Every structure is written in structure tokens, then in C-alpha cells.
Amino acid sequence: MSSTVPRPADLRPGKALSIFDPVFIGIDEFGQPVYLPLIYRNLLIGGEPGAGKSGLLNGVVAHAACSLDCKLVLFDGKQVELGQWRRCAEVFVGPKLDQALSVLRRLQIMMDRRYAYLLAWDRRKVGRKDAFDPYVVAIDEIAYFSATVGRKQDREEFASLLRDLVARGRAVGIIVVAATQRPSSDIIPTSLRDLFAWRYAGRCTNDSSSDIVLGHGWAQKGWTANTISPTNPGAGLLIAENGSPRLVKVAFLDDKTCARIARYAVDLRADDWNVPVERPVFAS
């Protein structure tokens, strides 16, 4: 049932977050909070099924959903991993490669126009006070769109549009957060991996999968997500470009908590309190 009744002030949600602020993702091995500055950066999340990738993805999307200075675009072939956030998103792409391609093409056009704007004003990147908002583009299971469904040429187009967005989107406020349970070189070629400033490897089945996410040679130096216990989901190695891996335990948002945060974010984003939202009617 929906409500068109203006909310009493004390029932209105509190403050929003900002995508320009670092995102809390969990704790390190000393128990210290770990924050990721995501603006002007991208995040790659890899690991075997059940490693806890969705936990990290949901945490980042939750922050973005509660950030009124940012828009959300969600790709989820399974639909249920990011589905709870669909009401906060500009676009929610389910298991449809043609829709995924059309959304990526539109993002590419927007990116080009933003660059034209920056050039016209002799600027290098967008800032907090720009009229156009940053976008968080979250993809759960890159491989679904780039290697599993549809025609080969469409999958290739998906991979090439994604690469372009990851390569050029940063300065114009397009942040790509992409997860895969298939950290192999066909899904994450080195040329794509190296464009992600942040990379997180949850438990991997072998050293080479871990290296595909973190970067070549880390397993040999003793940093491999293969050593993470299968009974410790949410633990993984996080690396920033030019940095060293760091063990992190990701904060876990269960389904109920995600649903509550998503409802809160929908309320935050409803700029007109008379706009119907899917909430129970308040007693007047």
C-alpha cells in the first residue's frame, strides 16, 4: 500500500552520506576500520563462490544509495544480489544482455559529453559542486554479461564498453564496482584489471586466480587469497594501485539489514514527500 500523506517531521529520515566521502567496508587484522575513497576510482571484487563478494558489493551500494550526490546503475544477472537496491537506482539491469548494452552505450555517451564540458571549462575532473552527479555502476558477475549469455559479438561489445567506462570514467565521476566469481584471464585480462585502482580478492581456488585479481607476482611474495579459510567468508586481500595487499574482513549486511537500508535510501531520495513510495500508510 502506498502513502500520499506528507510525513511528520520526526518520521523523516536523517542525514544522507556523500559519495565523495570514503566508504566503510570492514576492519583490518588489527581491528581498525577500513575506508575506501571511491570517488575517481574503480573497485574490482573477485573470489570463489561464497567468498563474500556480495557482502562487499552490497556495502558499497548501500553507501552509494544513501548518498544523495550520486546516482546508481545496477547490473545483476541473478537479480537477487542487488535487487533490493533497485528502487534507489536509475536503472536496474537483470539478465538481459541487450538492455545491459544499451545502458552501457548511454553511459558512454554521457561520459563523452561530460568530458566535452570539462574541456570547454579547461578542467580535468568533476567536483562536489558540479551540477551533474557521480554515478556508481555496480555489476554483479561480469562474466554473466561478458562470457555467458547472448551472442559472442554482443558479449565482446559488453567487455569493450565496460573497459572504456573503467578506463575513462573516473575523472567524470563514473565509478565502476564490478564483481566476479570467475577470476580468470579471459574474464579479467591484465589490461582491464590494471584499470581498477582498488582490487579485492576473497578466497580464491588457487594462487593464479588470486594474482589475476591482485596483480601478477603477489602470490609468490606470500600474498595469496588461496590461503584464506573457506570457513571465513568475507575475509579477503585488498590492494590499492601501487600499494601492498592488506587483509580485510568485510562488514556483512544480511538481507534484512540491506532491505532496511534500501527503504531508508528510497525515503532519502524521494525529494517530494507527497510522491507515493512503497511504505505503509502512516496513521494521521
Ligand SMILES: Nc1ncnc2c1ncn2[C@@H]1O[C@H](COP(=O)(O)OP(=O)(O)OP(=O)(O)O)[C@@H](O)[C@H]1O
Ligand atoms: N563478511 C562476512 N562475515 C560473515 N559472514 C559472511 C560475510 N560475507 C559473507 N558471509 C557469509 O557467506 C555467505 C556467502 O557470502 P556471499 O553471498 O557474499 O558470497 P559471494 O562470494 O557473493 O558468493 P556468490 O559468488 O555465490 O554470489 C553469506 O550468505 C554469509 O552467510
